Amino acid sequence: MLPNIGILFNNFNTLIIKYWQNRYWCISISILVFLVFSLIYFPEVIRKRVHDDWTGNDVLVQQFVNNKIANPFKPTENLLPHDHFSKRDLRITPYILANAFGLNSLRLFYLQILLLPLFIWLSVKVIYKATNNYVLGFWGTIALLFSYVGNSFNFDTLFYDSYAYFGLLLSLYFYKNPLGILFLVASYFVDERSVAPSLIIPLFAGLTIYPIHSTNKDFATIFQKMIVQNRTFWLVFISLVIYATIRIIFYLLYHLQTPVGEHSGVTLGLGFIHGAKIPYAIFSSLKLNLLLIIFACFYLFKKKHYIVAVWFTGVFLVSFLVGTAVEDVTRSLAYSFLLVYIVYLLVAQIKEKASKFIYLIAFVNILTPTYSLLLNLYKVEAFSWLIHFPQHF
Template sequence: MLPNISLLFTKFNYFVIKYLQNKYWYVVICLLIFLIFSFIYFPEIIRKRVHDDWTVIDISVQEFVNNKIEKPLQPTLNFPPEDHFRKRDLRITPYLLANVFSLNSLRLFYLQILLLPVFIWFSIKIINRVTKNAAVSFWGTIALLFSYVGNSFNYDTLFYDSYAYLGLLIALYFYKSPASILFLLASYFVDERSIAPSLIIPLFAGLTNFPLQKTAQDFKTTFRKFITENKSFWMVCISVLIYVFIRILFYKNYHLNTPIGKDSGVSLGLGFIHGAKIPFAIFSSLKLNILLILAASFYLIKKKYYFVALWFIGIFITCFLVSTAVEDVTRSLAYAFLLVFVVYLMVGQIEEKASRFIYFIAFVNILTPTYSLLLSLYKIEAFSWFVHFSQKY
């Protein structure tokens, strides 16, 4: 006799709702998610260490990062100014962090893995806060983990984008506080691609204080609530201005700049050189979470919330264009994950039931592989390590 799947799932959700209400069990659940997820997605550098299959590129990247940790503001002069590798010069946040805590490139990666429970904690917290539904917050976080956003904590070997993902998420959580400026700047100095998604934070703040249904009022009122009276808007603006000012100083004093030129690997539409691989790369960045963004965009237009729609869709298009301006589309488009939290905010404000759709997204994301474009299509598949282990032994 087959078990009643629906009943078992309902009981599991009841368990989640019950224990997420307790702050101590909340931490335990976050740690359990981290352990189980990391067990499925075995950390890439640990795997390479176990099998001792470091490539020449792996070793050269480790040496580069170790040199940057020792001297974070010294440009890599042995590469030409337009070389794409020079972009790594400006990943200053992780280098400074490693410098302060005396970490090398690999230990900085292991710290990245250990920061995943923090990402899980904030993700569940934010979704639960806006939806008032602990089960949705749990499965919504799972849906994010099994996209490249979550995979990056275990597989983002020495790029450290996960530090930017976490910084953006914490800035969203503290959108009312000036502390968000610090986390935004930290994210920007991991990668400037953080700037585009960070512009969604004022929209999140605006919708929190001025519900979606009220945005149908006159344009002047909506503009005032989302712009002039929105503290979060001005804090993000201040963050961007400070970042630009520091970048100018870095350029003048240390010759640190984003590479430009025919060999820089940065060009609008460059990612499309991969042809048929691009759909896999785009899907892998957020997996079915992309459907949440597209559904929200359609809903906003259909209900004539044009101000919010223009802001929301405009940022997503910007993130998409930026992601195709480099070869690794997956890692770049993953920065758009912050838009998903605005969708959950909308779900909490409108009457339509979306919980089953979110559960569906979580399960599909668990069962489908993730790809990363690093010159070639690199497959990151759940349970693949288990198949490899069983075949070997």
């Protein structure tokens, strides 16, 4: 006799509610989810070390990162502007972190892996703050975990985007706290693509104080509540000013800069040169979480919440344009994951029954493959370490 799947699923959700309310059990669950996820998608650098499976490019990237760790403020010379290495001079947060703690490129990656259980814990907590529902928090986090956002912690070898993802989520969690400025500036200096999605943080803060059903008042009132009186708006504004100021100082003192212009490898729509590979890259970034963002855009305009709609949709469109203006579309577009948390906040405020849809998204994301697009489309294989393990011996 087959077990009743519905009853088992409900019992599982009951356990989630029970144990996430306990301070220590919620940490244990985060670690358990991390371990199970890592068994499915074994950390890439560890797998390569076990199988001695380094390519020539892997060695070049390690050498580049190790040189940057040793001299974070030394500009990279003799590279063409479109070369990916030339864009990494101002992405110095990982290099400074590694320099301070005596880490090399690989150990910096291992530290990145260890951030994943903290990311899981933070994600569930943020969704819970938005919805007052630990079950949605858990499954919403699983839905993100099985997109490129989660895969990046184990797969993103030596680009360190996960530090930026983690920093952005920390900033959202501490959106009322000036400490968030530190996390934001650090994220910006992991990758400048963090800037666009960070603009959603003041909207999250504003909507917690001034719920969506109240936004049908006049423009002046909304502007006053969402911007002028919104402490988080000014914290993010200060973060951007600090970031711009430091970039200018770094340029004047060390000649660190990001290539711009026609031959910089950054052009609107550049990613579409990959043709049929682009849908895989776009889908893999957030998978079905993209539907949540798109539905939210349509809903806000349909219900005439125009200020929120323009803010939310504008940040997404800018993130999309930035993500497709480079060749590594998957990694770039994944930065917009922060918008998903706004969707959960809206779901809670408009009282829509979205639970089953969230569960569906989580399960579809688990069952569908993840791809990374950088020059070529690369499939992030589940259990690849297990398939090749016997061959090593």
